[in-house]
Amino acid sequence: MFPVLVVHGGAGHIPNERAELSLAGVRAAVRGGYAILQGQGSAMDAVVEAVTLLENNPLYNAGCGSVLNAKGEVEMDAMVMDGTDLSSGAVSAVRRVANPIQLARLVMEKTSHLCLTGDGASQFARAMGVPDVSEESLITEYARMRWKKNIAPDANPVECQMGKMGTVGAVAVDARGNIACATSTGGMLNKMEGRVGDTACIGCGGYADNKVGAVSPTGHGEAIMKVTLARLILFHMEQGCSAEVAADKALAYMKERVGGLGGVVVVDPQGGWAARFSSLQMSWAAAQNNTLHYGLYSDENFTQNIEDPH
Amino acid sequence: MFPVLVVHGGAGHIPNERAELSLAGVRAAVRGGYAILQGQGSAMDAVVEAVTLLENNPLYNAGCGSVLNAKGEVEMDAMVMDGTDLSSGAVSAVRRVANPIQLARLVMEKTSHLCLTGDGASQFARAMGVPDVSEESLITEYARMRWKKNIAPDANPVECQMGKMGTVGAVAVDARGNIACATSTGGMLNKMEGRVGDTACIGCGGYADNKVGAVSPTGHGEAIMKVTLARLILFHMEQGCSAEVAADKALAYMKERVGGLGGVVVVDPQGGWAARFSSLQMSWAAAQNNTLHYGLYSDENFTQNIEDPH
Secondary structure: OOOEEEEEEEEEOOOHHHHHHHHHHHHHHHHHHHHHHHOOOOHHHHHHHHHHHHHHOOOOOOOOOOOOOOOOOOOEEEEEEEOOOOEEEEEEEEOOOOOHHHHHHHHHHHOOOOEEEHHHHHHHHHHOOOOOOOHHHHOOHHHHHHHHHHHOOOOOHHHHHHHOOOOEEEEEEOOOOOEEEEEEEOOOOOOOOOEOOHHHOOOOOOEEEOOOEEEEEEEOHHHHHHOOHHHHHHHHHHOOOOHHHHHHHHHHHHHHHHOOOEEEEEEOOOOOEEEEEOOOEEEEEEEEOOEEEEEEEOOOOEEEEOOOOO | OOOEEEEEEEEEOOOHHHHHHHHHHHHHHHHHHHHHHHOOOOHHHHHHHHHHHHHHOOOOOOOOOOOOOOOOOOOEEEEEEEOOOOEEEEEEEEOOOOOHHHHHHHHHHHOOOOEEEHHHHHHHHHHOOOOOOOHHHHOOHHHHHHHHHHHOOOOOHHHHHHHOOOOEEEEEEOOOOOEEEEEEEOOOOOOOOOEOOHHHOOOOOOEEEOOOEEEEEEEOHHHHHHOOHHHHHHHHHHOOOOHHHHHHHHHHHHHHHHOOOEEEEEEOOOOOEEEEEOOOEEEEEEEEOOEEEEEEEOOOOEEEEOOOOO
């Protein structure tokens, strides 16, 4: 049942005119990551590749396309975790890097720490030879438009809510049975400078353990943190729940206990997988046995051959 | 069995000449917090008071007395969590505030976020009227001496290891049965600028839930993060383990799976409590039924009347 890769492009309310593009983007990201798995690449390589593709796609709230904070600036969070030995790397409130997910991986591989924040993360990026990109190169017209709308006195709360979602992420099991996760985000629209969400917080915005599985969440970051969503789902799986049941149980708990909506992609060590959400929509795609699965609304599971280029 | 308050002054290897002072400090912190609980104060008020007293005591690695990062500067992490509704607040890599724990509480109470980092946290502190203190006022001669020793070519690894520990924390159940935790730290000696440890990460450096209990850990931050130590202990308690058994089980797992040592203080909703550690020492103190308990080496549990001033 493995290799398997599942990605998401964010939970929330995706405007109609962006829905098709959002699905095309997650399919492309899954194809990119799955090609690595088919070539005997590692789960870590695959999730980082898939998330890099989503960061580079201006449609998603990660890397280029990130939402803007209260000052109209981009500050990003990202994390990776390797289920082999529970090693992990994260960056929080990092600026002016094109691919925070790759920087998070460097934190894991090149330091004795698990998380670097703000200026320290930027200094580390420079020391690693990661190019400094301009703030402008990360900001899309759409992101700026939504930021302006959101600070307007007549701001529409639905528009604001949409801005809270759109994190990207991936989970995978490779041919050797190793498991990894990766999550990246621009955070929430109009956030305070220095706000760190779930994505940089191990156990909340991601967790991977070869013995149990992996989770990458998206949704209302503060709610995800309060229930340590990723780790909670894996605890349910340790108690015998399937990936799907564990995800639904934890999402229902998050809604009931702290009033938060979100979604997750999950894999287990046998290659079982799930893409579940309590929000109206979540764009997701999965690849297994040369079949590509994808969906946007609950209970959707469209399939096509992985070779189909569209 | 409640109110009850348990505090720690850090796990690790405490030099003999500091052992008595370290025990006197945790006893004083417990007295301060317990007086609030006896006056019908909240668990949150009590843990913040106890941790504030420990931050203000130059003996501990939190607030004044924090260890220095690789550049010889002080960057601190802190978090609080309220078990009533799972609300939480944290600051990471914050500079020039005397009491990061109080700033973490302000993040919880005055923002819609759970964590602020670096410059954003400093700006928030100023907006809240929290005084900016000088870097020098947070640095003790002892901290500077150890930093210098540690960067010397002949640095002693035992001395370095000691520098990794010394976080302070508290957990409490108040007279109404509400539960809270608080943790504060200067992090690890010689850490990279911008390093964020377990203390700012919900589920790792602390967790509180009225339905299950609360945990405040100390020890090797990166190991604590890999196993999400605080939440892990509470999961074991949800499965029926006592606070003590859950703590020992999780600490043994952390040692075996990721090679990390540490310690925790734990309370449960019935007022049961534990202070457990896998490190050589942890200075801790607890108060319940007007009795003060304290210890430094495993299986120590000295008691005295809470009114005894020493």
